[in-house]
Amino acid sequence: MSTWTLTRRDLLRAAAVAGVGAAGLGGIEVVHRMTTEPRAAGKTVGAVRRVASMCQMCTTACGIIANVKDGRLLTIEGNPADPNSRGAVCAKGVAGPSILYDPSRLLYPLRRVGRRGEGRWRRITWDEAYTEIADRLRAIRESGRPEEFAFQQGRNRSTDIVARFLDAFGTPSAFNHRALCSLNRRAAILTTIGDSDWDLGDYENSRYILNFGSNWAEAHQGHIPVATRMMRARERGAKIVTFDARLSNTAALSDEWYAVRPGTDGLIALAISNVICQEGLWDREWFDRWTNYPAEKYAEHVRAYTPEMAQAESGVPAEAIRRIAREFAGATPRCTTICNRGSAAHRNGFHNDRAITVLNALVGNMGEEGGWCWHPMSAWDKKALPEPGPIAPKPTARSLIAEAKDWPLANAWQSNKMRVGEIVYLWIKQRRQRISALMTYNCDQAWAWPEANLVREVLADEDLVPFHVCLDVMASETSNLADIILPWTTYLERWDIDSRPPQGLVDYVGLRQPVVPPLGESKDLREIFPELARRIGGGMEHYFPWATQEEYFEQYFAPVPGGFGHMREAGVHVDPAKKPNYLPYEKELTAEELEGTRTEDGVIHGPDGAIGVMVDGTARRGFGTPSRKVEVHSQFVNDRGREADRTISPLPVYEPIPGHREQLAQGRLIMISFKWNVHNAHRTLQSKWLQEISHTNPAWLNPATASGLGLAHGDWIEVTSYRPIDPEVPRGDGSQLGSLRTRVHLTEGIHPQVIAIAHNAGRTTGGPVASNGRDRAVLVGHEPPDHGRVWWAGSLSVAQNDILPIYPDPVSGQQAYHDTMVTVRRIEGGA
Amino acid sequence: MNGDVIMLMSRLVSTEIDAPLREALGCPEPLEDLSAEFCRLFVGPRPVCPPYASVRRGEPMIGGRAERRLKEFAARHGLDVVVPPGFAVLALDHLGVELALLHHLSPGPVAEELLDDHVRPWALGYLRSLEESARLEPYASAARWCREEIT
Numbered sequence: 001m002s003t004w005t006l007t008r009r010d011l012l013r014a015a016a017v018a019g020v021g022a023a024g025l026g027g028i029e030v031v032h033r034m035t036t037e038p039r040a041a042g043k044t045v046g047a048v049r050r051v052a053s054m055c056q057m058c059t060t061a062c063g064i065i066a067n068v069k070d071g072r073l074l075t076i077e078g079n080p081a082d083p084n085s086r087g088a089v090c091a092k093g094v095a096g097p098s099i100l101y102d103p104s105r106l107l108y109p110l111r112r113v114g115r116r117g118e119g120r121w122r123r124i125t126w127d128e129a130y131t132e133i134a135d136r137l138r139a140i141r142e143s144g145r146p147e148e149f150a151f152q153q154g155r156n157r158s159t160d161i162v163a164r165f166l167d168a169f170g171t172p173s174a175f176n177h178r179a180l181c182s183l184n185r186r187a188a189i190l191t192t193i194g195d196s197d198w199d200l201g202d203y204e205n206s207r208y209i210l211n212f213g214s215n216w217a218e219a220h221q222g223h224i225p226v227a228t229r230m231m232r233a234r235e236r237g238a239k240i241v242t243f244d245a246r247l248s249n250t251a252a253l254s255d256e257w258y259a260v261r262p263g264t265d266g267l268i269a270l271a272i273s274n275v276i277c278q279e280g281l282w283d284r285e286w287f288d289r290w291t292n293y294p295a296e297k298y299a300e301h302v303r304a305y306t307p308e309m310a311q312a313e314s315g316v317p318a319e320a321i322r323r324i325a326r327e328f329a330g331a332t333p334r335c336t337t338i339c340n341r342g343s344a345a346h347r348n349g350f351h352n353d354r355a356i357t358v359l360n361a362l363v364g365n366m367g368e369e370g371g372w373c374w375h376p377m378s379a380w381d382k383k384a385l386p387e388p389g390p391i392a393p394k395p396t397a398r399s400l401i402a403e404a405k406d407w408p409l410a411n412a413w414q415s416n417k418m419r420v421g422e423i424v425y426l427w428i429k430q431r432r433q434r435i436s437a438l439m440t441y442n443c444d445q446a447w448a449w450p451e452a453n454l455v456r457e458v459l460a461d462e463d464l465v466p467f468h469v470c471l472d473v474m475a476s477e478t479s480n481l482a483d484i485i486l487p488w489t490t491y492l493e494r495w496d497i498d499s500r501p502p503q504g505l506v507d508y509v510g511l512r513q514p515v516v517p518p519l520g521e522s523k524d525l526r527e528i529f530p531e532l533a534r535r536i537g538g539g540m541e542h543y544f545p546w547a548t549q550e551e552y553f554e555q556y557f558a559p560v561p562g563g564f565g566h567m568r569e570a571g572v573h574v575d576p577a578k579k580p581n582y583l584p585y586e587k588e589l590t591a592e593e594l595e596g597t598r599t600e601d602g603v604i605h606g607p608d609g610a611i612g613v614m615v616d617g618t619a620r621r622g623f624g625t626p627s628r629k630v631e632v633h634s635q636f637v638n639d640r641g642r643e644a645d646r647t648i649s650p651l652p653v654y655e656p657i658p659g660h661r662e663q664l665a666q667g668r669l670i671m672i673s674f675k676w677n678v679h680n681a682h683r684t685l686q687s688k689w690l691q692e693i694s695h696t697n698p699a700w701l702n703p704a705t706a707s708g709l710g711l712a713h714g715d716w717i718e719v720t721s722y723r724p725i726d727p728e729v730p731r732g733d734g735s736q737l738g739s740l741r742t743r744v745h746l747t748e749g750i751h752p753q754v755i756a757i758a759h760n761a762g763r764t765t766g767g768p769v770a771s772n773g774r775d776r777a778v779l780v781g782h783e784p785p786d787h788g789r790v791w792w793a794g795s796l797s798v799a800q801n802d803i804l805p806i807y808p809d810p811v812s813g814q815q816a817y818h819d820t821m822v823t824v825r826r827i828e829g830g831a
Numbered sequence: 832m833n834g835d836v837i838m839l840m841s842r843l844v845s846t847e848i849d850a851p852l853r854e855a856l857g858c859p860e861p862l863e864d865l866s867a868e869f870c871r872l873f874v875g876p877r878p879v880c881p882p883y884a885s886v887r888r889g890e891p892m893i894g895g896r897a898e899r900r901l902k903e904f905a906a907r908h909g910l911d912v913v914v915p916p917g918f919a920v921l922a923l924d925h926l927g928v929e930l931a932l933l934h935h936l937s938p939g940p941v942a943e944e945l946l947d948d949h950v951r952p953w954a955l956g957y958l959r960s961l962e963e964s965a966r967l968e969p970y971a972s973a974a975r976w977c978r979e980e981i982t
């Protein structure tokens with residue numbers, strides 16, 4: 001505090017001089033309402049309005065109904081009209097109001113005062129913010145190097161407006177988090193069937209489900225739609241078998257759970273395939289007709305993967321593998337696999353998911369009712385509902401980071417750009433690509449990224465990132481390192497056209513609409529980007545001709561019967577004429593479709609590429625692969641690998657994680673991460689309702705492992721991580737990376753060679769709710785009245801991401817989240 | 832009760848000190864530092880003293896029960912408040928709003944009702960916290976004097 005003190009006399013004089021008492025300086029005014037009689041106390045005023053919209057507490061985008069009274073959101077429930085979620089919502093969805101009205105929300109544009117990261121801010125007007133940002137961006141655009149403006153997104157459900165702005169600007173430096181999420185799974189499915197990058201097993205109609213490391217009951221991109229169908233199937237007698245290193249709630253809801261060593265899911269699938277081939281349980285006819293590889297040869301290929309070998313590597317008993325193979329094949333075609341990060345987020349995840357996908361081809365359940373299905377549309381029907389023009393052309397500038405050419409499968413598919421998110425800040429640090437301005441959107445890379453401390457180091461360096469704008473709902477480790485913070489609306493205060501891969505196998509479209517007006521001065525991208533485009537000028541403004549967001553969506557939804565009005569009412573639209581996407585490959589091509597085509601090696605080519613395949617003398621649609629068949633053998637990936645000097649086996653194989661065997665033999669453990677059912681990365685940690693349910697993350701250890709290390713339940717430990725020993729991985733020299741201190745949670749529900757830590761914790765900022773009281777800003781001087789506010793303050797909450805090495809799968813770039821080797825030692829006395 | 836102290840406090844917690852008010856107060860601090868202090872205390876990121884009854888009382892959401900009760904009070908007495916643009920006021924349980932109402936109603940039994948039922952239960956403790964937490968003078972002293980006025 002300065003030495004100047006204000007006396008009461010000064011203050012009174014000032015008040016009189018300035019006339020604050022008479023509102024001379026402009027103050028809050030109180031007026032009498034022209035009501036004839038005062039209202040009675042306690043009476044409800046107005047009725048509850050029910051507004052259909054879409055959740056975005058996670059990426060599943062379930063349909064919701066918001067109950068709003070007097071302009072305030074009271075509760076959220078599911079929208080039964082939504083064909084994916086069918087009226088169900090999870091705990092996160094219900095907790096929406098606690099995010100909307102979170103006392104720590106960012107609600108005003110702020111500019112930093114002092115050094116970046118110092119934590120001093122002042123409010124600025126939107127006009128000031130627009131002017132400064134537009135001036136910066138215009139200079140970059142006019143320099144002829146538009147790629148120096150980088151956009152870092154986390155979950156983006158406003159893809160239309162984001163792409164529109166970045167394309168109009170001309171920057172290809174759009175960084176997403178796909179490599180931190182689902183890259184390997186998508187790459188494996190695209191390689192194998194071509195039609196889609198997302199399998200949508202017909203779980204509800206299935207009788208046998210093999211789950212390789214998908215935690216659909218708690219997380220998963222299709223969380224509620226999948227979980228509700230799984231449970232319905234189980235009610236009808238279906239069997240669910242889960243392979244997972246950890247007894248997740250999904251595993252607990254399964255009929256059988258096997259604790260597998262991380263990175264061996266593909267081997268289990270190959271061993272199951274082997275049993276199916278050896279015992280003739282396969283649908284050989286289907287395999288020979290619909291895949292590009294003879295069944296006999298595949299049987300030969302998988303012969304080496306014996307159940308005994310799988311037992312030795314994974315821990316799943318050989319006899320169980322044999323029995324499961326028989327049961328799975330016996331249930332065909334009403335059987336399916338599901339996989340996700342447990343199988344895919346590994347150094348060998350691409351092949352794991354390839355092996356799992358091909359297992360379905362072996363029993364001929366692909367596209368069958370109750371079988372392994374998919375839909376060609378991962379969103380709404382973009383032909384029926386095209387984006388309103390004018391559409392900006394794609395950028396011609398190049399971005400070294402976005403192209404990530406070291407990883408041959410990351411961007412191998414034109415339609416599906418998968419950026420290698422975990423290397424972005426390493427490459428900026430190494431000055432491989434110059435960044436003059438960075439805009440972070442709904443992303444907390446400074447907390448959520450592997451080696452998050454490296455991200456923080458880069459964001460703090462004004463030479464590496466000269467200008468950083470952060471657009472988010474919450475204060476975060478990342479917004480702390482911004483120059484300008486723009487307060488973003490929550491999903492309850494903004495518009496989107498949205499839909500997810502349809503679990504019911506019929507595409508649909510949904511509307512996210514504001515259920516209440518934006519709080520404070522928050523704004524959405526849909527308002528910010530058009531204004532920035534107008535101010536940057538140079539033709540950008542041409543792509544934003546709509547006066548209002550409503551006008552844009554009126555145009556967008558015009559093809560829907562009842563148009564925008566119907567969407568606002570119902571929140572969702574499904575074309576009743578459309579049928580589930582069963583057996584799409586069987587569809588016979590019409591004479592019209594065949595006109596002007598030529599057939600080469602059985603593949604039917606139209607003017608724009610292959611459109612079908614001859615099968616037993618009939619022209620059929622087939623699959624979206626180069627051979628129009630299920631590509632058990634993929635020349636495409638093999639070729640892409642060769643171009644990048646990497647060997648990618650054209651067949652699914654098991655490649656042990658380099659260095660794991662040796663290090664496990666030395667007593668090191670594999671550290672994995674997981675998500676609780678009430679949390680979703682950094683955003684849900686702001687919710688008091690959700691934090692009250694789950695707010696801590698001790699390390700799960702098997703009692704057998706703990707006793708070998710001399711550890712008891714509750715002991716303090718230090719976990720030290722190491723970089724991979726892998727010449728194909730950046731800095732893969734096996735060196736020590738970092739340590740964290742946590743406590744032991746003993747449970748049989750974990751593989752003995754594994755240590756598991758939930759990654760939904762360890763925030764240091766964002767207020768006391770998010771950080772378990774560590775960020776004490778709000779608590780200062782507030783006790784005792786606020787003591788009960790964060791009753792869990794001080795409970796264990798460790799940041800795992802800082803000690804996770806940047807570890808891209810050399811084939812695809814997928815971050816190998818579950819392959820980190822660690823040592824564990826007992827320490828005295830805590831953190 | 833001194834109405835000037837109440838209204839000055841109402842303004843100080845609602846928006847930044849601008850040039851005329853800084854001059855009237857004879858405050859030597861640069862405007863930018865005063866603005867940064869306003870953000871640190873009331874707006875955030877991570878405000879030290881969010882001036883809302885709901886937050887102070889540990890409700891998980893801004894507004895909430897405290898705002899609902901105040902709205903009912905205002906409706907019962909046929910009162911409305913007009914918040915000037917640019918003021919950092921998100922809900923009616925904001926101290927600035929309560930003090931403006933108090934100033935408008937004082938003296939009288941309705942002001943006493945407002946004080947007893949809505950203001951004192953949280954604002955006395957809040958103003959003490961603000962006095963302790965403020966790093967720049969106008970906020971610390973104004974909080975102390977305002978507390979003395981409403982005690």
Ligand code: SF4
Nearest residue numbers: 055058061062090093
């Ligand atoms: S699954 Fe995701 S989208 Fe659906 S209700 Fe839960 S948080 Fe919302």
